[in-house]
Amino acid sequence: MSRILGPDDVRRALARIAHEIVERERTDGLVLVGIADRGDHLAFRLSLEIAKIEDAEVPVGVLDISFYRDDIGLTAEAPEVHETRIPFDVTGRTVVLVDDVLYTGRTIRAAMDALMDLGRPRRIRLAVLVDRGHRELPIRADFVGKNVPTQHGDDVRVMVTEVDGEDGALVQEGSPGPAFRGAPAVAGREESA
């Protein structure tokens, strides 16, 4: 298990991403949608950072993508479900999706489909804390905390204080991790679904 990000790294990364968002997007019409179950906490933090910079309150929503996954019926048990709470209309807005780790891109594909069912955003941007490469779909992040090269068999985990007690990111070499958070690793799988 090696540490790739410590608490200070996370703090700085989030601050930098907040600046980048403010620079590139306008804050009116801007909303943050965090992908459960750690992206949502990151999204709330980003909103606080943006408020420090611009004196603007950017609304935050939480999106659970379990029902949009492409591996339903393929894992041993149905994927665990989290809460979706988006107290605003996404139609016409600039939605910045926020997630902890970008890997194959399938989670983001699912998130976009979910968003489309909720309305018609003007544009969708993607912010992630860690981009570990190995995309399986044509998806790219607009805002990245840190690029971390990994192998397929590695497991990258982001921790947030609200859930794990501290901030950081760890990589465990060699163990096949789930492509979707919350999915049980299936024995014999060398790579993600």
Next chain:
Amino acid sequence: MGSPKLLFRGARVVDPAGGRDEVADVLVRDGAVADVGGGLDAASAEIVECDGLVLAPGLVDMHTHLREPGFEQKETVETGTRAAAVGGYTAVAPMANTDPVADDASVIAEVRAAAARADLADVFPVGAITKGLEGEVLAEIGEMVEAGVRVFSDDGRCVPTARTLRNALTYARAFDDVVLADHCEDASLSTGQQMHEGISSYSLGLAGQPAAAEVSIVFRDIEMARLTGGRLHICHLSSARSVELVRRAKADGVRVSAEVTPHHLVFTDEDLRTYDTNLKVNPPLRSAEDREALREGLADGTIDAIATDHAPHAVEEKEAEFDRAPHGTIGLETALAVALTELVAPGLLDLSRALEALSCSPARLLGARDHGGPIAAGRPANLVLFDPEERWVVEPPFVSRSRNSAFMGRAMVGRVRHTVRHGMLMVSEGKATR
């Protein structure tokens, strides 16, 4: 053509009627046992090596349903007696609830003729007590007695009133050795019943029949036997209090006998939780306490015989919703194995008593003098040889035409190897010879 000369060598001969339990040779000639002893001379006999096998008197089923005439899609006399032979039976008593009902000599003759054609087991047809099993007018009992019938029963139905039973018992006393067998069930307590009434039936949402439905009629019937001095037999006992009543009646000298089925000795109402229709039987499988009492009653002789109540039903009838399926399980092919596996092996019953219940007692109650042993020179050779160690699983194909077995899928220890009837092999190496 005479029957072959056979020497069964080295079997453990268990003969409850003759008081024998030892390894011995048995020589069979001209339909009878010629000699029993150690190291017999084979002479010109065909030798059947029986090392490790048990040799016992052929089994006798005093309660079975061969379904012919009228329900040949479920079973015929031929398929049924073949199933019996494979199960080690040399004699069976088919019940009268055929179509037409066996309530006069002509139907009896028809059943006998079918049995003779099949020539697989001796058949002792049971005559109805009342015409058409309607429970009102007595059947042609005298005519059937002349035709050789000794046991009468309206089985399938209960004799509806004490008065009718009393009259029948009294009337039957005019004839020697006639027994009236009753299926004890108070219909007013059992209408629409699917299983035993108890917490299981409430949990499963199935209409139940309380033990009292049987017990109240057992009581009534015993009183009628006491009143008339007639011979009464109680079919398929299922509950503890019935066993007690029979025990007390016997102690009082009432001429009553009783039987129990293999499935009532093994299963309870809890086994119905999967809604397996093969366990839907009448009388229903009752509580663990009832099963305990039945086992004790069999062991101490209160219950005289094990009788299969072999009740074949067509596959499509049983593969239906639980409340639509007919009651009954087949049992001829598995009775001996069940007794060995579930009662003898765990030490609940000794082998001699089990064989007595499967052969000697039912032979005596039926008046089937050629069956039940003793296995001795001059006696007809009606024998079964079984391997008490052979492991097998109850599964199709069955020899019976039907396959509604309560024991489906169960592991058994003990299997019939040969069945000998009047000195001829009906079953050899587990397979029927015809």
Next chain:
Amino acid sequence: MNEHLLSMHDVTAEDVVRILDTAESFREVGTRVIKKVPALRGRTVVNLFYENSTRTRISFELAAKRLSADVINFASGGSSVSKGESLKDTALTLQAMGADAIVIRHSSSGSPYQLTKWVRGHVLNAGDGTHEHPTQALLDLYTMRERLGRLEGLRVAIVGDVLHSRVARSLSFGLVKMGADVTLVGPATLIPPDAPVWGVQVSHDVDEVLPKLDVCYLLRVQTERQRLEYFPSVREYARLFGLNRSRVGSLPEGSLIMHPGPMNRGVEIDSDVADLPQSVIEDQVTNGIAVRMALLYLLLGGRGESGEEVSGG
């Protein structure tokens, strides 16, 4: 979770929590403009309803459709379930159609169990005879948890014809499993003897029980002739056990009045009582869709018997 949902004995307490939590998410889906998620796209759910029940069937149909599954309805009374065709033959036909899940309602207790022998898909019991109705119980547990915040320690009375009620059985088993305190109330002829074996208490005096309840759950009382051998008259039943306006007064503040529907207004419950705010009978209907979506999702969302093996890579 088990492959099938035939009885409340098929789920553990943990399973129940998971089902209720998942139902929360599906309730949220029900508030969206597009009340549909693609989770069960391409799957086929068959509603095999031998007993007429528009309400439950529609609830299941909506649940399946909101999961993007394809729905086939076999309802008796319509032309689909042919009279005389055996349950087995119907099952084999459904199997051939590739049904991933079969929701069955039938008047014979145990028919879902028979069905599992003949089909490979998942079987959900939508009510079998007088045996069980687990999805109703689960939606009732959902409603209770949502309104009262918990299930453990809840004091619940189930009032009425328990003997013939599949809802009463499922609900009792479910509540006891979740640590609630259940009392069955009704005439002695309508409560199974030995019911305490189920972990419940029994009372024949509803007035004694009402002041100590968190939930008063009323069962429909059948008034057909056969039932009348269990109590002398509908009037007497209503007098002794009916929830009328004056009885409602003895229920504690904040307690719930529930009924699985359809109601016999004036028998087990008075009309004006049914329409009180304490009565959550409407909620029970809304929650039904969410709970049924959760069940379909949890049963079909995993590999199970009918899914394919995931090949490594």
